[in-house]
Amino acid sequence: MSARGNLFIVSAPSGAGKSSLIAALLTDKPTDMQVSVSHTTRKPRPGESHGQHYYFVSVDDFKTLIAEGAFLEWAEVFGNYYGTSRKVIEQALADGIDVFLDIDWQGALQIKQQMPEAVGIFILPPSRAELERRLTGRGQDSAEVIAARMAKAVSEMSHYKEYDFIIVNDQFEQALADLRAIIRSQRLTQASQINTHSDMLKGLLAD
Amino acid sequence: MSARGNLFIVSAPSGAGKSSLIAALLTDKPTDMQVSVSHTTRKPRPGESHGQHYYFVSVDDFKTLIAEGAFLEWAEVFGNYYGTSRKVIEQALADGIDVFLDIDWQGALQIKQQMPEAVGIFILPPSRAELERRLTGRGQDSAEVIAARMAKAVSEMSHYKEYDFIIVNDQFEQALADLRAIIRSQRLTQASQINTHSDMLKGLLAD
Numbered sequence: 001m002s003a004r005g006n007l008f009i010v011s012a013p014s015g016a017g018k019s020s021l022i023a024a025l026l027t028d029k030p031t032d033m034q035v036s037v038s039h040t041t042r043k044p045r046p047g048e049s050h051g052q053h054y055y056f057v058s059v060d061d062f063k064t065l066i067a068e069g070a071f072l073e074w075a076e077v078f079g080n081y082y083g084t085s086r087k088v089i090e091q092a093l094a095d096g097i098d099v100f101l102d103i104d105w106q107g108a109l110q111i112k113q114q115m116p117e118a119v120g121i122f123i124l125p126p127s128r129a130e131l132e133r134r135l136t137g138r139g140q141d142s143a144e145v146i147a148a149r150m151a152k153a154v155s156e157m158s159h160y161k162e163y164d165f166i167i168v169n170d171q172f173e174q175a176l177a178d179l180r181a182i183i184r185s186q187r188l189t190q191a192s193q194i195n196t197h198s199d200m201l202k203g204l205l206a207d
Numbered sequence: 208m209s210a211r212g213n214l215f216i217v218s219a220p221s222g223a224g225k226s227s228l229i230a231a232l233l234t235d236k237p238t239d240m241q242v243s244v245s246h247t248t249r250k251p252r253p254g255e256s257h258g259q260h261y262y263f264v265s266v267d268d269f270k271t272l273i274a275e276g277a278f279l280e281w282a283e284v285f286g287n288y289y290g291t292s293r294k295v296i297e298q299a300l301a302d303g304i305d306v307f308l309d310i311d312w313q314g315a316l317q318i319k320q321q322m323p324e325a326v327g328i329f330i331l332p333p334s335r336a337e338l339e340r341r342l343t344g345r346g347q348d349s350a351e352v353i354a355a356r357m358a359k360a361v362s363e364m365s366h367y368k369e370y371d372f373i374i375v376n377d378q379f380e381q382a383l384a385d386l387r388a389i390i391r392s393q394r395l396t397q398a399s400q401i402n403t404h405s406d407m408l409k410g411l412l413a414d
Contacts, residue, residue, distance in 0.1 A: 128410045157411055165392070166400035168407070178395055184388035185372070193373035200375070203335045204364055 003196040005032065005093040006186045007115060009101045009108045009163075012123035013153035015134035017169040021123065022100055024176050025183075033098045033183075036089060039065065042080035055085070073103065073110035084111070098183060105159035112162075119186055120163035121179070126170035210403040212239065212304040213393045214296060214322060216315045216370075219330035220360035222341035224376040228330065229307055231383050232390075240305045240390075243296060246272065249287035262292070280310065280317035291318070305390060312366035319369075326393055327370035328386070333377035 012018035026033060039055040041062050050056050057065070062081045065071060074083030084101060092099045101111060101118075111118050125131040135149045160166055165182050169175040186192065194201065219225035233240060246262040248269050257263050264272070269288045272278060281290030291308060299306045308318060308325075318325050332338040342356045367373055372389050376382040393399065401408065 124404075124408075124411065127407060128413065131411065154412060154414070160408070161397065161401075163397060165395045166397055166404075167395060168400070168404060178391065181388040181391035182395060184385065185392035188372045188374060188385055188389060190368060190370060190373055193375070194368075197331075197373075197375060200334060201331075201367070204331065204338065205361060206335065207361070 003096045003187065004192070005095070005097040005099060006183075006192070007089060007093060007099050007101065007111075007118040008183065008186075009103060009111055009118050009120045010123065011103060011105055011108050011120070011156070011159070011163065013125070013131070013156040014149060015131050015153060016123040016125045017172065017175065018102065018123045020172070021167075021169065021176055021179055022102060024172075025100075025179060032096060033100070034092060035100045035102060036084055036092075039071070039074075039083045039085055040080060055088075072114050073107040075107065086114070089115075098186075105156060105162060108159075108162065117191075119165070119182070121165045121167060121182060122160045122163035123167045123169050123175070124157065124160065126168055130170075210303045210394065211399065212300040212302070212306060213390075213399070214300060214306050214308065214318075214325040215390065215393075216308045216310060216318055216325050216327045217330065218310060218312055218315050218327070218363070218366070218370065220332070220338070220363040221356060222338050222360060223330040223332045224379065224382065225309065225330045227379070228374075228376065228383055228386055229309060231379075232307075232386060239303060240307070241299060242307045242309060243291055243299075246278070246281075246290045246292055247287060249289075262295075279321050280314040282314060293321070296322075305393075312363060312369060315366075315369065324398075326372070326389070328372045328374060328389060329367045329370035330374045330376050330382070331364065331367065333375055337377075 010018060010022060022035060026035065037051065037053070037055060039057055039062060041057060041059045044050070044054070044056050048054065059081065062083065065083065065085070066074060070085055070087065071083035072086050072089060074081060084107070089099055101107070103111070108120055112120065125134065131153060132150060135153065136146055167175050167178045217225055217229060229242060233242065244258065244260070244262060246264055246269060248264060248266045251257070251261070251263050255261065266288065269290065272290065272292070273281060277292055277294065278290035279293045279296060281288060296306055308314070310318070315327055319327065332341065338360060339357060342360065343353055374382050374385045
């Protein structure tokens with residue numbers, strides 16, 4: 001039996017650097033890692049293609065999929081539906097691919113209820129001051145807008161205890177090495193290794 | 208609060224390469240990793256020093272320590288006592304040092320009962336044939352001696368399911384990278400990070 005992939009839920013407040021970390025992880029186009037492709041009812045934007053950026057479906061189709069229990073998690077955002085298909089995830093994992101779900105704590109909670117073996121990773125900024133600096137942007141936003149961003153970030157961060165691992169993104173390269181270590185270590189858990197090496201283990205332990 | 212170290216139990220059958228892996232890990236003399244120093248009643252050999260290779264104590268002192276519950280695990284081997292002092296381990300962990308316990312499955316079981324947070328790592332050879340090759344040595348041993356070694360190795364390996372992580376030592380550099388990934392990832396667990404970054408978290412989550 002070959003190695004099965006692991007499912008990683010990656011959450012973070014805006015400003016923690018989550019997207020940059022995931023992009024860096026995939027920059028060499030590894031064949032055994034991918035970001036989950038969601039289903040959505042919103043229209044494709046220029047350059048977006050079906051199956052690569054999203055699975056674009058109609059609202060009726062999306063609601064049918066909800067009714068069939070096809071989604072590990074789904075949400076409605078600004079009138080559009082977004083969801084993570086169980087079948088898409090399961091196929092990738094069975095192909096030995098580690099799958100990354102870039103979702104917030106509410107989506108993470110839904111995933112964990114249905115796939116408790118999913119590994120939750122929360123990314124934090126190194127300090128309040130640094131977070132404010134990152135969320136202030138180029139000084140073109142009002143104090144109210146920045147305060148609202150901070151409040152949203154603090155609200156998201158309050159859920160860090162629901163995750164298995166926490167990465168503090170102070171030095172980017174260190175945070176990336178942290179992320180890689182977590183991913184590598186999850187291939188080495190007893191459950192993963194028994195699955196990967198079942199034949200070898202039989203051979204080793206034969207009388 | 209600064210980072211607390213983690214306790215790693217490393218077990219393997221003879222021939223799996225455990226000693227070489229631990230030696231490679233410590234080759235650059237990292238200040239935040241060490242192999243646990245055991246107490247023993249056997250006499251020091253030339254070159255061995257108290258506190259570095261072992262804590263050399265009398266049988267009476269050892270028995271007193273047993274009675275006081277000072278050992279996380281202990282065993283009698285060929286008439287000598289060997290034990291792992293709880294105080295020695297706790298001090299190193301409190302100093303932020305990752306401690307490695309190089310013990311067999313029986314010692315591992317005792318440790319896990321007293322310190323369930325200890326992380327068990329089991330190292331396996333890549334195949335039966337390779338294990339036999341490694342245990343055959345330089346062809347100077349009888350078939351009976353080799354068969355006895357194999358039986359002992361198989362007996363030890365039968366306990367791999369009692370460990371959190373499994374490393375297959377096929378390519379040494381890969382196995383070493385596996386070991387490093389596990390060690391690094393254990394600094395990133397929620398429990399470790401909450402301990403390491405308690406002040407930072409308070410600052411981040413203040414209203």
